[in-house]
Amino acid sequence: GEFLARIKALNPDLNAFITMDEEKSLDQARTADEMIATGQSTLLTGIPIAQKDIFCANGWLTTCGSKMLSNFISPYDATVVKQFDQVGMVNLGKTNMDEFAMGSSNETSYYGPVKNPWDRLAVPGGSSGGSACAVAARLAPAATGTDTGGSIRQPAALCGISGIKPTYGLVSRYGMIAFASSLDQAGPMARSAEDLALLLNVMVGFDERDSTSLQREKEDYTQDLEKPVSGLRIGLPKEFFAEGMSSDVSSAVEAALAEYRKLGATFVEVSLPNSKLAVPVYYVLAPAEASSNLSRFDGVRYGHRAAQYANLEDLYAKTRAEGFGDEVKRRILIGTYVLSHGYYDAYYLQAQKLRRLIAEDFKKAFEQCDLIMGPTSPTVAFNIGERCNDPIQMYLSDIYTSAASLAGLPGMSIPVGFGSKNRPVGLHIIGNYFREAQMLNAAHRYQ
């Protein structure tokens, strides 16, 4: 009730939620009460959570931030939604996001931009900007996000909260609207590493309905939280500390690293020579996959349909022209271009090869260290409108996050203070495959 009241008061300005349904939320709260009364509760029973609007939730409007799905009521639950339902968490509503998760500022949403609660002139980051804003503004204690090239970590950094993208394949993609399937991964966003560990315990698990879901033994992510970090070897990639990072971000990150030194961690310089190609590689591969995934939105099966059309071809064309925003159209054009005959070898295939080299760099680096640290975003939150007409500048928001994504590695962001204009700064922690517990431990010891 308290959170619903806060959402009612603050959401009209912040715009963090696209959809709320008080009846549904209160219904779930009653179910949670019953679970508690009958001794079926877990630590999370009755705790509210906000769901990014990329997750299908039975009976809920599920828009993915797009006009294309502005009338789509999902007939089923995403696995992630079901997992939280089963432990008795209460869905507070669906959070705003960049259209089809394409963006770094939440400005590509059909439902309008989200404001950064620390400074309402600033963007919250994206694409999980609504979730980051909801947690930062205390509209929800926890939220889900998805991260393809940085969409959990970058908004977490810009809003001063914690977020983790797990190893690719740990969390089911079933019912999560696809952007770039080989990169998409869901994860939790919350105030602390401890909260993330509890949420991750619910989200991680094999799902036969996701073909890339991994079958592994269950792990308790809270188990190592309190471990001392003395002796932890932190790798600092020299490429991440070169040009590009603004000085306010750099001082906050340096101060955080000094804390780790005090806690007994040691530092080693590592090199990720191919990481400078991560942004261009990402912006070939992600649009290529997106152009294929988004072909399903044709006005026939579900979603928006043009009102008037001459024939089937015209129905497709008009529906897609009306239903998709500019950024989505730009990605589809790039994607179909790099996949087309005559360009495939020069772009798509080349990018695939570079993707492997980027992953090999990490493999070598992890022979020398346990975790890699650096900035999450090169700058603090920028102003709403500032980068709208400059896609390249916008794409560079992912300069530190996209490399780990291409390698399928887990990455997280934790708040480490404030930069210029008192806007939050995030520390980026990259772990080796399946080292989420170790990352959460390092984050928890700092917090």
Ligand code: GLN
């Ligand atoms: N900002 C990146 C993009 O626009 C990443 C988005 C994401 O991770 N979903 O593609």
